[in-house]
Amino acid sequence: MRLPLLMDLYELTMAAAYHRCGMEEKTAVFDLSYPTNPFGWGCAIFAGLEPALEHLESLRFGQEELDYLASIALFDEAFLGWLGSMRFTGSVVSVPEGEVIAAGEPLLSVRGPFAEVQIVETALLNIINYQTLVATKAARIVRAAGGKPVVEFGARRAPGPDGAMSATRAAFIGGARVTSHLGGGKAFGIPVAGTQAHSFVTAFDSELAAFRAYADTYPDDCVLLVDTYDTLGSGVPNAITVAAELKRSGHALAGIRLDSGDTASLSAQARRMLDAAGLQQVRIFASDELDEVAIVAIRDAGGAVDAWGVGTRLVTAAGAHGGALGGVYKLVELDGKPRIKLSAKKSTIPGGKSLFRVSGAGGQAMMDVIALESERPKAGDVVCELATGVSTTIPEGARVEPLRQEVMIAGRRTREAPALASCADRALGSLSRFAPEILDLRHPAQYPVLLSAALHALREKMKDRHAETGT
Amino acid sequence: MRLPLLMDLYELTMAAAYHRCGMEEKTAVFDLSYPTNPFGWGCAIFAGLEPALEHLESLRFGQEELDYLASIALFDEAFLGWLGSMRFTGSVVSVPEGEVIAAGEPLLSVRGPFAEVQIVETALLNIINYQTLVATKAARIVRAAGGKPVVEFGARRAPGPDGAMSATRAAFIGGARVTSHLGGGKAFGIPVAGTQAHSFVTAFDSELAAFRAYADTYPDDCVLLVDTYDTLGSGVPNAITVAAELKRSGHALAGIRLDSGDTASLSAQARRMLDAAGLQQVRIFASDELDEVAIVAIRDAGGAVDAWGVGTRLVTAAGAHGGALGGVYKLVELDGKPRIKLSAKKSTIPGGKSLFRVSGAGGQAMMDVIALESERPKAGDVVCELATGVSTTIPEGARVEPLRQEVMIAGRRTREAPALASCADRALGSLSRFAPEILDLRHPAQYPVLLSAALHALREKMKDRHAETGT
Numbered sequence: 001m002r003l004p005l006l007m008d009l010y011e012l013t014m015a016a017a018y019h020r021c022g023m024e025e026k027t028a029v030f031d032l033s034y035p036t037n038p039f040g041w042g043c044a045i046f047a048g049l050e051p052a053l054e055h056l057e058s059l060r061f062g063q064e065e066l067d068y069l070a071s072i073a074l075f076d077e078a079f080l081g082w083l084g085s086m087r088f089t090g091s092v093v094s095v096p097e098g099e100v101i102a103a104g105e106p107l108l109s110v111r112g113p114f115a116e117v118q119i120v121e122t123a124l125l126n127i128i129n130y131q132t133l134v135a136t137k138a139a140r141i142v143r144a145a146g147g148k149p150v151v152e153f154g155a156r157r158a159p160g161p162d163g164a165m166s167a168t169r170a171a172f173i174g175g176a177r178v179t180s181h182l183g184g185g186k187a188f189g190i191p192v193a194g195t196q197a198h199s200f201v202t203a204f205d206s207e208l209a210a211f212r213a214y215a216d217t218y219p220d221d222c223v224l225l226v227d228t229y230d231t232l233g234s235g236v237p238n239a240i241t242v243a244a245e246l247k248r249s250g251h252a253l254a255g256i257r258l259d260s261g262d263t264a265s266l267s268a269q270a271r272r273m274l275d276a277a278g279l280q281q282v283r284i285f286a287s288d289e290l291d292e293v294a295i296v297a298i299r300d301a302g303g304a305v306d307a308w309g310v311g312t313r314l315v316t317a318a319g320a321h322g323g324a325l326g327g328v329y330k331l332v333e334l335d336g337k338p339r340i341k342l343s344a345k346k347s348t349i350p351g352g353k354s355l356f357r358v359s360g361a362g363g364q365a366m367m368d369v370i371a372l373e374s375e376r377p378k379a380g381d382v383v384c385e386l387a388t389g390v391s392t393t394i395p396e397g398a399r400v401e402p403l404r405q406e407v408m409i410a411g412r413r414t415r416e417a418p419a420l421a422s423c424a425d426r427a428l429g430s431l432s433r434f435a436p437e438i439l440d441l442r443h444p445a446q447y448p449v450l451l452s453a454a455l456h457a458l459r460e461k462m463k464d465r466h467a468e469t470g471t
Numbered sequence: 472m473r474l475p476l477l478m479d480l481y482e483l484t485m486a487a488a489y490h491r492c493g494m495e496e497k498t499a500v501f502d503l504s505y506p507t508n509p510f511g512w513g514c515a516i517f518a519g520l521e522p523a524l525e526h527l528e529s530l531r532f533g534q535e536e537l538d539y540l541a542s543i544a545l546f547d548e549a550f551l552g553w554l555g556s557m558r559f560t561g562s563v564v565s566v567p568e569g570e571v572i573a574a575g576e577p578l579l580s581v582r583g584p585f586a587e588v589q590i591v592e593t594a595l596l597n598i599i600n601y602q603t604l605v606a607t608k609a610a611r612i613v614r615a616a617g618g619k620p621v622v623e624f625g626a627r628r629a630p631g632p633d634g635a636m637s638a639t640r641a642a643f644i645g646g647a648r649v650t651s652h653l654g655g656g657k658a659f660g661i662p663v664a665g666t667q668a669h670s671f672v673t674a675f676d677s678e679l680a681a682f683r684a685y686a687d688t689y690p691d692d693c694v695l696l697v698d699t700y701d702t703l704g705s706g707v708p709n710a711i712t713v714a715a716e717l718k719r720s721g722h723a724l725a726g727i728r729l730d731s732g733d734t735a736s737l738s739a740q741a742r743r744m745l746d747a748a749g750l751q752q753v754r755i756f757a758s759d760e761l762d763e764v765a766i767v768a769i770r771d772a773g774g775a776v777d778a779w780g781v782g783t784r785l786v787t788a789a790g791a792h793g794g795a796l797g798g799v800y801k802l803v804e805l806d807g808k809p810r811i812k813l814s815a816k817k818s819t820i821p822g823g824k825s826l827f828r829v830s831g832a833g834g835q836a837m838m839d840v841i842a843l844e845s846e847r848p849k850a851g852d853v854v855c856e857l858a859t860g861v862s863t864t865i866p867e868g869a870r871v872e873p874l875r876q877e878v879m880i881a882g883r884r885t886r887e888a889p890a891l892a893s894c895a896d897r898a899l900g901s902l903s904r905f906a907p908e909i910l911d912l913r914h915p916a917q918y919p920v921l922l923s924a925a926l927h928a929l930r931e932k933m934k935d936r937h938a939e940t941g942t
Binding site: 020201 | 476478479487491492494499501536540543585592596601602624626628637638664674692783786787789793794800802810813
């Protein structure tokens with residue numbers, strides 16, 4: 001899918017003004033970051049990089065787009081000519097997909113001719129904002145599930161057809177390793193799963209007839225939806241009947257699904273009924289407006305759930321501080337000179353940068369450090385808190401490693417796209433190195449992000465200069 | 472964009488079971504409805520129909536999809552053969568796009584061969600859920616803006632590339648008649664607008680130099696972003712300087728944009744400064760995490776805003792009872808016999824249906840009535856409340872008109888796709904016939920939806936039958 005016009009008009013009006021001023025080829029650096037960790041968590045999971053790089057690599061404006069832009073009557077022929085022959089030739093340094101990240105970090109930095117790197121703002125934000133948000137929500141849900149599988153069920157509530165694709169991809173990176181969505185399953189090689197809908201059960205003259213028809217078609221992959229009429233009164237008993245019939249013919253019922261009512265109590269009672277019938281191996285799936293909060297509540301209340309189907313609240317990233325990541329893309333350097341924006345309470349961090357993770361002897365993540373591009377922070381260095389400027393030091397004995405890699409040079413990716421499973425594995429591995437306090441689902445501590453002393457000094461100097469001159 | 476696999480696996484496992492049971496050709500009717508009006512409003516705006524119909528019309532499974540489905544190892548060759556030659560041949564009766572709708576109504580009914588109408592569930596819900604939600608949010612925001620233009624700015628926070636397209640389309644139907652998103656502007660013929668970003672301002676050696684460069688490029692379409700450094704201390708004064716320069720060269724500054732801080736107070740002060748400089752015609756645009764709640768608050772606090780740019784909270788449908796519409800697609804009739812689902816608190820409404828709007832003499836919408844397909848309700852008829860069954864009558868002298876039309880017969884649309892502007896006009900006109908109490912943004916009354924006495928009786932009879940037999 002080629003969507004060159006996934007951009008806001010102002011990107012082109014700005015680029016045209018740069019072009020008119022002869023500034024379009026000046027080398028600029030933009031940082032992509034977000035201001036607050038979503039869902040009030042202590043960190044987040046980075047996702048969406050590869051589709052974003054694909055967009056950059058394939059970006060070009062055909063005659064159709066140029067004709068449309070000419071019709072807006074804002075652009076002169078010289079600029080439209082530039083646009084027609086434009087290819088993205090910038091470079092990108094980025095955190096890898098699946099990595100744990102935190103608010104304020106430059107997740108990716110884009111360097112290249114000013115007009116080129118300006119006009120990709122909306123596309124990069126669009127792709128990365130949503131996928132990072134969903135991957136993070138998925139990671140929280142997977143954590144709540146405590147080792148039981150999480151199946152992504154969200155296609156019907158995802159925002160549009162491509163929203164469903166993005167959601168399935170990002171949820172997988174965050175740890176939902178199975179999906180009900182065939183489009184995502186096919187595109188990304190994700191295992192697919194599914195049972196039946198209430199419409200199937202109501203299509204037959206009785207619930208038992210419906211269960212038998214399904215079991216007959218899928219004797220070894222049969223999960224029965226037991227809440228169409230009366231979960232404990234008819235659904236579970238009918239499932240037990242069919243399980244016995246399957247057993248007699250050498251098969252085994254795979255599971256039942258609960259999709260309404262008090263999941264904690266219903267699952268516990270269904271478990272007892274199944275066990276009493278000698279059906280210990282039959283698994284109980286739960287769905288119905290689940291997310292990390294609901295799953296924790298059901299587990300705390302003694303629910304007996306073996307797998308969780310999560311849809312709406314995953315793909316809409318529902319919950320406090322959810323809904324949107326709020327990522328921004330800010331100019332930090334132009335023509336070798338650092339740039340700053342001061343408005344409201346927040347100022348940007350000027351200058352080209354590098355980003356490091358500081359780990360303890362056991363590999364545990366301790367803090368991330370944002371530094372000048374030329375710096376290589378090490379144990380013992382002074383670093384300053386992002387918000388307050390209060391200084392501390394990188395602990396002695398700590399390992400300091402770069403968190404970002406150069407993933408695109410001169411408009412071409414530097415490596416094959418990593419397999420999606422390796423991104424999901426990275427998320428799992430990276431999360432295992434974060435302290436439980438950071439990952440607490442209710443009252444997490446914020447993972448610390450600090451500035452090198454030199455970067456902090458640059459920022460303060462630029463703030464002061466603007467304050468003095470009044471710009 | 473062809474996405475035949477925008478479906479959940481269970482739709483195909485069910486269809487394959489129908490196929491195995493010889494039920495795939497039985498005529499089925501599914502209703503699409505949603506349980507609760509979004510954002511706690513008294514009604515909603517229907518959107519997404521035309522893309523949904525396009526999906527149905529173009530649905531087919533090519534060799535690539537069939538090979539993928541074969542790899543899942545759940546489907547036999549006979550079913551895959553059926554799928555390979557399958558075309559959607561069903562009929563659709565629907566509310567027109569842009570119409571005001573309410574919770575519980577069958578917005579569209581799909582009738583056709585059981586397996587065909589079953590497998591389009593996820594696609595229909597995916598497309599209609601999101602667009603209806605965004606159109607409704609837009610209508611609320613436009614109402615809050617009280618006649619001032621609302622510009623959709625959400626592409627960067629929309630859920631994925633196609634999410635941005637869906638959002639722009641739906642927001643337009645809901646009343647945001649301008650967008651910053653070029654892809655949506657081109658695809659749907661929506662006027663586009665945009666100013667500049669902070670990166671533009673920080674790219675120059677001073678704010679004034681940036682403003683001059685922009686004004687020089689767009690002397691008649693120049694809106695200046697005034698909050699990069701100090702809104703009232705430098706931004707507005709510099710804009711006034713540039714406005715004076717433009718005036719001397721025979722042009723006029725179009726506006727300024729505020730994107731941070733206390734919008735109410737800043738806009739009022741900026742207005743006074745502009746007016747004092749004789750710049751009464753310069754408009755003030757506001758953006759920054761706006762939605763209907765924020766806009767009402769800014770207006771109540773004396774803000775002087777001439778146009779509103781709304782992004783994140785519009786395209787993510789943020790707010791209480793937002794995020795997802797919760798639409799469902801339920802089997803209501805099979806082989807001429809009504810079907811019902813009873814689980815949890817909610818039972819479906821069985822049977823093929825019709826839907827009517829009851830209006831007073833002045834055209835004001837009074838209630839909607841869901842009836843049996845064969846019925847034609849009229850003034851004086853008894854109707855029953857959806858939730859309680861309490862009966863009332865259709866007022867004497869009221870007009871009763873069908874709210875739905877047949878939009879697809881045998882898999883082909885019955886008419887040209889309506890122009891998007893006519894859908895937006897329909898929303899505007901329809902909303903004007905709804906009482907202010909229904910449209911109140913904070914404490915609305917719920918628009919009444921009732922069942923005909925005959926449909927109510929059918930539903931109760933089917934509930935009782937299931938209760939007696941225990942299915």
